[in-house]
Amino acid sequence: MTPRTLEAPPVPEAAEDLNPFHIAMAQFDGAVRYLPDLDPGMVEFLKRPDRLITVEFPIETQDGEVRNFVGHRAIHNSVRGPGKGGIRYHPDVTADEVLALASWMTWKCAVLDVPFGGAKGGVVCNPKELTTSDLRKITRRFIAELGETIGPHTDIPAPDVNTNAETMAWIYDTYQMMHPGENNLPVVTGKPVDIGGSLGRKEATARGSLFCTQRALERGLVPELESVKDATVVIQGYGNAGSIAADEFANAGARITAVSDSRGGIFAVDGLDHKAALEHKRRTGSVVGLPHTTTVSNAELLAVPCDILIPAAMENEIRIDNAGEVRASVVVEAANGPTTPGADRILFDRGVQVLPDILANAGGVTVSYFEWVQNIENEQWDLETVNQKLLRKMNLATDAVIDMQREINDSLDEIEAERKRQNGGRGEPLEPVDLRTAAYILAVRRVARVTAARGIWP
DSSP states (O other), rough: OOOOOOEEEEEEEOOOOOHHHHHHHHHHHHHHHHHSSSSEEEEEEEHHHHHHHHEEEEEEOOTTEEEEEEEEEEEESSSSSEEEEEEEOOOOOOOOHHHHHHHHHHHHHHHTOOOEEEEEEEEOOOOGGSSSSHHHHHHHHHHHHHGGBBBBEEEEEEOTTTTTHHHHHHHHHHHHHSSSTOOOGGGGGOOGGGGGGOOTTTTTTHHHHHHHHHHHHHEEEEEEEETTTOOOOEEOOOSSHHHHHHHHHTTTTEEEEEEEEEEEEEEEETTTOOHHHHHHHHSSSSSSOOOOEEEEEEEHHHTTTTHHHHHSOOSOBTTTTTTGGOOOOOOESSSSOOOOOHHHHHHHHHTOOEEEEHHHHHHHHHHHHHHHHHHHHHHOOHHHHHHHHHHHHHHHHHHHHHHHHHHHHHTTHHHHHHHHHTTTTTTOOOOOOOHHHHHHHHHHHHHHHHOOOOOOOO
């Protein structure tokens, strides 16, 4: 199947703002334009974060050097439940990035209708330059510094970029030492199965992306693409989410034609062996160089013709300067924040559908919620139960977002009339919304309803 190749609009000369927190706020502002009934004070409350904690601490590394590290933990909103969000270890972690990710988590949990609010954390470090012992010390000290600000019913971490089940085990153990005699398993999710982790949690983000894509295609998102079977798939980012997405989509009948990691990418027009690519990366540190493939850059990979493009790396990968080169029918955001607002407009105008991060990659937080419930109830569900529950959640959320898009676009005249009535006839005309804006509208409505029902304390 040949994806559409429409002309891209000219690229504006002004530099694009790539600050992730500014992007998250712009996405929110774009959605609330379609919610004229919201009180301005409510809008401001929903937009702003609850808190940001920044800590600095030393560790003695394995080679005997004392090094200082900076960590951040943000909670954006806890109206619907305790904060929920991953902890990442990366040299480019910033306070604004953590605030943006916490905000996206709020809306993600609301879209999936799980009883959590949005949180996120990170430590500024390069795990590639640190030993396992160093990372364990960083984790324990970071959690100790956060102290009582995290907890099973207040703020619950999970894995993210460069952290994994082992990291979560260290978090649990540290918290357990600080709170003996309590059921502390629910304090963190994504743990090893042997100490309370949920079956299916490792695969949940990628599996949820597949479920979301399948449902959207069944709903007619792309008329010429009825399912993922026989579809061509390109994946940018070959870590946990990306490599598992390759396996999930391939098992569903798709053909993986290109994948990439931080060092570059590989392409094979007839499809590549995604499992061999993962093994090659394990042995060499990169997918680049896999036999019988063509080496491409990450920039070139985004322009490879395909049916489904899955950005599974970091933020701001699809921007104004390259959105016109995307040759996919559907972009499935397995990463958080991979597409900028300017790129969204370009893709929407070109007819490229985007399944947004706050929907498409929400399988991870959904199964984290399942793990939390199992920990509280001292249960462990079998894999079939987890996957069935995940499928139902992803289908309901995908349906709700698609239905919201249609509802808003069918009501533009009424919404615009109400906005002009409130603003004395002023305001820019409303345009049809894409799926990201529809997902935001759905999420903001849900959080606003709970806020109103609870009332403003005191």
